Structures are given as structure tokens and as C-alpha cells.
Amino acid sequence: MIRAIVVFLGLTLVGLFALLNWDAFTTPTALSLGVTTVQAPLGLVMLGMLVFFSVVFVVWAMSLQAGALMEARRLTRELQTQRELADKAEASRFTELRAFLSNELSTVSVAQEQMRAVLVSRMDRVQDAARASQEETANTLSAYIGELEDRLERARVVPAQYERNDVLVSR
Template sequence: MTRAIALFVGLTLVGLFALLNWNTFVTPQPLSLGFTTVDAPLGLVMLAIVGFLSVLFIVWAMTMQAGALMESRRLAKELQSQRELADKAEASRFTELRNFLTAELQTVAVSQDQTRALLVSRLDRAQESARAAQEETANTLSAYIGELEDRLERAQVVPAQYERTDTLARR
């Protein structure tokens, strides 16, 4: 923007200078073109060259600006399409992650169920084993006590009031 203002101010000063010295600008002078000489107003020729170069520069600047705008729009569209592609890829990754986590959680749940079933069966076996050991111990203890009572009865160390109740049932 500042360049355009500087160019406008410069062209305005050249135009003002030409207007103030208009008589000198239009006075014909002999001009050498290299192979011939021509009588023409030097100021007008120089003013025409400056005007032509200014128009040429303005056209060039507008072309550059238009090209930059077109490139900017193209890049914006490409950026938008890349952003949409990235969003789709991100959504795809999230879907893939969700599916993976679901599968892993199902695997963990199955493993947990298997572990629970194994643990319950082991506990049942341990409980059954403990019950069998307890019954065996109780039977062994009863047998020892019974054997002791029999020995004591044979030795007649046990008074009659302490007789076994199961011996009464046998009689």
C-alpha cells in the first residue's frame, strides 16, 4: 500500500513539474535517434516515456497482485482439502483405536472369565480336598479315641459311669 502511495505521489510530482514548465516541454529541439536527427519536443517525449513506463509498471503490479491472489486462493483450497483429509484420517484413527480397544477389552473379559472359572474350580477342589482331609482326620481321631477307650476298658481303668455311649448302643 505504501509503495502504491509513493508511486502516486511521484507521478503527481512529475505531472506538476510538466504543467509548470509546459512551454519548455513543448518547445521543439533537435533529437538524435542514432541514425537520423528529428525535431521534436524533448519534454513531451520524456513525459510520454515516463507515462508508458508507469502504465507498464502498473499493469505488471496488477498482474503480480492477481497472480498472488489466485495462488492464495489455490493454496487456501488445497489447505482446506488437506485439512478435510487429515480430519478423515484422524476420524479413521479414532475408529481404528475404538475397534482395537473394544477387541482388547473383549479379550481381557474372556481372559478374566477363564481365570475366574479356573480359580473357582481350584477353590472347589481345594475345599473338597480340605473337607475330605477333615473327615479323614475326624475318622482317624475317632478311631484313636475308640481304641484308647477300648484299651482303658480292658485295663478297667475307666469307671462305669464314663462308659462310652456307643457301647451302650451296641449292647
């Protein structure tokens, strides 16, 4: 913005200078074009060249700015396209991750259920073995006690008040 103001101020000063010295600008002079010589006002020729190059500069600056603007729009569209692709890729990665986690959790759940079933069956077998061992121990103990009672009865060490069925007989 400041550059435009400086250029406009410079052109205004040149125009003011030309206006103040208009008689000198319009005085015809002999100008050499290399091949021939012509009579023309040097000030107007120079002023015309300044205007021509100013117009060329303005057109060039506008075309440069328009090209930059078009490039910026193209890059913005391309960036938007890339952003959409990245969003889709990220969404697909989240979907894949969700499917993977779901699959892994179901696998872990099945494995946990199988392990629970194995543990329950082992506990049942251990409980059955403990029960059988307890019954065997009880039977063995009963047999030993029965044998001791028989020996004591034969030896007549057992008092008469006790019967074989371990029932207390009243006196």
C-alpha cells in the first residue's frame, strides 16, 4: 500500500513539474532517430515515454499479482484436496484400529472363557479327588477303629458299658 502511495506521489510530482514547465516541454527541437532527424518537442516525447512505461509497469504488476492470486487459489484447492485425503486416510486408520481392537478383544474374551472352563474343570477334578481321598481316609480310619475295637473286645479291655455301635448304655 505504501509503495502505491509513493508511486502515485511521484507521478503527481512529475505531472506538476510538466504543467509548470509546459512551454519548455512543448518547444520543438531537432531529435535524431539514428537514420533520420525529426522536429518534435523533447519534453512531450519524454513525458509520453514516461506514461508508456508507467502503463506497461502497471499492466505488468497487475498481471504478476493476478498470476500470484491464481497460483494461491490453485494451491489452496490442492491443499484442501490433500487435507480431505489425509482426513479420509486417518478415518480409515481409525476404522482399521477399531476393527483390530474389536477382533483382539473378542480373541481375548474367547481365550479367557476357555481358560475359565479349563480352570472350572480342574477345580471339579481336584474337588472330586479331595472328596474321594477324604472318603478313603474316613473308610481307612473306620477300619482301623473297628479293628482296634475287635482287638480290645477280644482282650476284654473294653468296659461293658460301651457297645459296639458306640452308643452309651445307661447303668
